[in-house]
Amino acid sequence: MSDAIRMTTPLSDADVEKLKIGDRVILSGVLYTARDAAHARLVDLIEKGEELPFDPQGQVIYFVGPTPPPPGRVIGSAGPTTSYRMDTYSPILISKGLKGMIGKGKRSKEVVDSMKEHKAVYFGATGGTGALISGCIKEAEVIAYEDLGPEAIRRLVVEDFPLIVVNDAHGGDLYEKGRARYAK
């Protein structure tokens, strides 16, 4: 395996452009959480021309709905959810400057095209390792849509979150490449 690349959010176009599928990235900094319900509200605000709870410019959204924090912890288990459910919404956020998404599973052609056009990257985290990933999350605060419970938007501060580039800003797709390499 090649050496991991360390990066800190927010991400610039230059940061995103140098990433290639299969690169391992150790990410630190601020992330915003959002799942289906929060995405629907964000896109609704954009369509109405209203202000968002956070400015997506340069930011990274983590598709996660964590478990509640037990006493003494900032967050509970917090691994990625399946990303295709956000495919309807992601291109609109990417067009507003979103630079990265963290999840697991395939993205649509529309999302991949939008990532190429606007320079954004899709990272995979290891699904089903929410207890392990929880240790990378140092701060967590609900900033919007508390009524959505686990689907509220949280501002996280992460340290050394291990990720892999699944779709880059050049149209690459690690799932296709990986499967082709090992298919018999």
Add this chain to the structure above:
Amino acid sequence: MREVDVSLITDAVKRMSMEANTRLGEDVIATYAACAMREESETGRSILEQLQRNAEISGETGLPLCQDTGVAVVFVELGQDVHLTGGALREAVNEGVRQGYREGYLRKSIVEDPLRRKNTGDNTPAVLHVELVPGDKVKITIATKGGGSENMSGIKMLKPADGVDGVKDFVIERVREAGPNPCPPTIVGVGIGGTFEVAAILSKKALLRPLGERHPDPYYAALEEDLLEKINRLGIGPMGLGGSTTSLDVKVEVHPCHIASLPVAVNIQCHSTRHLETEI
């Protein structure tokens, strides 16, 4: 007639919903380790090691294995010589889920209506399957089923002429199409026969069997092995990043069916397979 107070059922469901979410079966841990030994992809091996590490951390900290602590699918085998006292069975099960998901700091993932989608706030109601059986015991099995893998499941009403090859094609195509989405390496539950709904329930029950255990009928044991081998040749690999471990196991359950029918259902389970059973 043996009397059983439903509070015992509440307590069992509460305890098992918490325990299932923080402790994997020994069969699962052993299968991760065995697959890591023979996985061809370095990234795949690294992911299988992360799964083992995650299970250790969950055990040490009490944090759930996965943030998707699931819908509580509860199977009750109720002995027909049991008289339940102290309340309704369904409410007793829901109360166990309510208490377990609150006290275990588990995620509340249930919406009260599929289209209007307001979270119930306590992970109830459970999905409850009750079967009346001989005897005076109550057997309770809980499977905390994540949404990501459930969404990749499927059912098809094949023609009898499609036969075993048609079944294989459907199962393999479903796994191929699911790709990285259901958190591979998965466990594939296959229900064959019965009616539309029976095939689906069989495919879920199939997931409750221990990993590595083969079907008692040699014909279906061979089918399970053949499907597992073909699925692991798809190349999908751990988390879909490529590799030789796409599924940890395939389980087949069957039921008699109509002369015109060949239903087949595929229920996909992520690598974090969480289920427990107890008997009262």
